[in-house]
Amino acid sequence: MKRHATRRVFAAAAALTLLAACGSDTDDASSDDGQEWYVQADFDEQNEQRDATFExxxxxxxxxxxxxxxxxxxxxxxxxxxxxxxxxxxxxxxxxxxxxxxxxxxxxxxxxxxxxxxxxxxxxxxxxxxxxxxxxxxxxxxxxxxxxxxxxxxxxxxxxxxxxxxxxxxxxxxxxxxxxxxxxxxxxxxxGYAWGIDTAEFLVDNLEEGDKVIALRILPGVDVLETRWAAAEKIFEDNGIETEDHFTGGDPAEIKKIMSDALVQGDVDGVWMDAGDGAVAAIEAFEDAGADYPVMTGEDEMSFLRKWEETGLTGLAPVYxxxxxxxxxxxxxxxxxxxxxxxxxxxxxxxxxxxxxxxxxxxxxxxxxxxxxxxxxxxxxxxxxxxxxxxxx
Missing domain, CATH: 3.40.50.2300 (Response regulator)
Incomplete structure (x- = not known):
């Protein structure tokens, strides 16, 4: 069987190496981007592989x-x-x-x-x-x-x-x-689709229809990051979860600003990340605002695991x-x-x-x-x- 190498994806953290190419408008939301990357066959394949038996x-x-x-x-x-x-x-x-x-x-x-x-x-x-x-x-x-x-x-x-x-x-x-x-x-x-499915399903299971999720994305145009969001965005839409996504450049200060601004505008029920770097900054924005902790997905970086334990928030650490x-x-x-x-x-x-x-x-x-x-x-x-x-x- 021919392998579909062109569909395969970059490692998530490796995508951080491209940050220098990111434009200055990293705080712009881009909620339509996911549909450009969504491929149903790839979504289905990786969804099946999540439950595969590994040799x-x-x-x-x-x-x-x-x-x-x-x-x-x-x-x-x-x-x-x-x-x-x-x-x-x-x-x-x-x-x-x-x-x-x-x-x-x-x-x-x-x-x-x-x-x-x-x-x-x-x-x-x-x-x-x-x-x-x-x-x-x-x-x-x-x-x-x-x-x-x-x-x-x-x-x-x-x-x-x-x-x-x-x-x-x-x-x-x-x-x-x-x-x-x-x-x-x-x-x-x-x-990336597997990451998106794991994280979005977790948030959906712990939120209610109409709840709001802020999605923190590193940068556009990197396959594994785009497919993470494409998968998650579809699941959120299918389950009536309101989303607002922002490119952060992986900058903790920008992440904290985005979250602080969102909290001023109203309740934020969930936080979704396409990589866990900067997760602590997002959590600190809730602490600074005196707001309840969100349901949140980060990554298996130790900083997130430690903050997750310290706060007791409802969380998941996806892994690449x-x-x-x-x-x-x-x-x-x-x-x-x-x-x-x-x-x-x-x-x-x-x-x-x-x-x-x-x-x-x-x-x-x-x-x-x-x-x-x-x-x-x-x-x-x-x-x-x-x-x-x-x-x-």
């Missing part, structure tokens, strides 16, 4: 996948440690930093096992042209046994990914998609599984062992509920606010100090 051990979710087309890797089987070349979009926000720290510690394990000799990493610093040059360097000069690519953007990076595929060496794409199916495997959580940063290196190990890998490796994406919050707070005690609870690195060397120190590189 593999739930204790190692970074190795789980939805059953589907597999890539035969027997031709890549060979002994000895391999060099991996990693073209990374950036480490310019806490989500990517958390993930890269986990990836580095997974590398330590695989080096000790003799599966990987080294990982040469080039950081594109959120620039398409830099990443294209990085990939072309790896192809011509890197002496790479395998390529791992986390694309900065979809269309622009596609030709460079195709050139890497043409080398005949394994190519692992993860986090964001490209417009080609040539990679040995494409690794990602379920997607940060543990996916372990999977590419483990996929390379499998590929060079000749083991089949999923052609499209869809990882679990499960929100943190109130009854699970204490578990994740305890497991991540002492870790900084910018850390992500479902990073999946508790069993790796260096835990927890590596993630506390945050020395990325």
């Amino acid at each position: 593999g051990d739930p204790a190692t979710p970074w190795l789980q996948y939805i059953d589907g087309e597999m890539t035969d890797t027997a031709a890549f089987a060979s002994a000895g440690a391999k060099k991996v070349c990693f073209a990374n979009a950036s480490v310019s926000n806490p989500w990517r930093q958390t993930g890269f720290l986990t990836m580095q510690q997974q590398l330590v394990v695989l080096q000790e096992q003799g599966a990987i000799s080294e990982m040469e990493t080039r950081d594109a610093q959120d620039d398409d042209n830099t990443q294209i040059a990085d990939i072309d360097y790896f192809i011509s000069e890197g002496n790479c046994d395998a390529f791992i690519i986390s694309p900065n953007s979809t269309a622009a990076i596609t030709p460079a990914v195709e050139r890497a595929c043409e080398t005949g060496k394994p190519v692992v794409v993860f986090d964001r998609g490209v417009e080609t199916d040539c990679a040995t495997t494409f690794i990602h959580p379920i997607g 599984s940060n543990f996916q940063w372990r999977t590419p290196l483990l996929a390379v190990q499998m590929i060079f062992a000749g083991q089949p890998v999923p052609a499209e490796w869809v990882l679990p994406q499960t929100p943190i509920t109130e009854d699970q919050r204490a578990e994740f707070l305890e497991a991540n005690e002492g870790l900084p606010d910018g850390h992500y609870a479902k990073f999946g690195g508790e069993d790796l060397p260096g835990f927890p100090q590596v993630w506390i120190d945050r020395k990325v590189g």
Whole structure:
């Protein structure tokens, strides 16, 4: 079955790297945008995947996948440690930093096992042209046994990914998609529609028809963020929930201003976010106004989980599984062992509920606010100090 790579989505926190491109009118509401992005087939697919049975051990979710087309890797089987070349979009926000720290510690394990000799990493610093040059360097000069690519953007990076595929060496794409199916495997959580469905259904279940929800969106034009809102907006409309959405640029001060202005105008019953960064600022606006806490969805960033517990508000922490940063290196190990890998490796994406919050707070005690609870690195060397120190590189 042909994979629909063009429909796949960027990682949510990775979208923060595009903030510099955001215009100055970030506070403008844009309630019609979601309909331009809504694709019923994609909504239905990801809605079904939310309840899918994942192959593999739930204790190692970074190795789980939805059953589907597999890539035969027997031709890549060979002994000895391999060099991996990693073209990374950036480490310019806490989500990517958390993930890269986990990836580095997974590398330590695989080096000790003799599966990987080294990982040469080039950081594109959120620039398409830099990443294209990085990939072309790896192809011509890197002496790479395998390529791992986390694309900065979809269309622009596609030709460079195709050139890497043409080398005949394994190519692992993860986090964001490209417009080609040539990679040995494409690794990602379920997607933006699943996030939108999880969050909107939670709000609908805890609100009444006619209640008002303020939607705080980072920026326009990024697939995973747009599809999150497209899915949520449809569910809100179908259930009679009044919504008002604003682009915030991910700026806590702007978030607080938007919420304060909304509270002056009347009651706000719910807050929906397409990423949890800045969630604390939104909650503080209610505290400053002396208003009741809203029903709210944030993210599995520790700052939101801690504020959620402190306030006792009715909340949900959706997840765009940060543990996916372990999977590419483990996929390379499998590929060079000749083991089949999923052609499209869809990882679990499960929100943190109130009854699970204490578990994740305890497991991540002492870790900084910018850390992500479902990073999946508790069993790796260096835990927890590596993630506390945050020395990325």
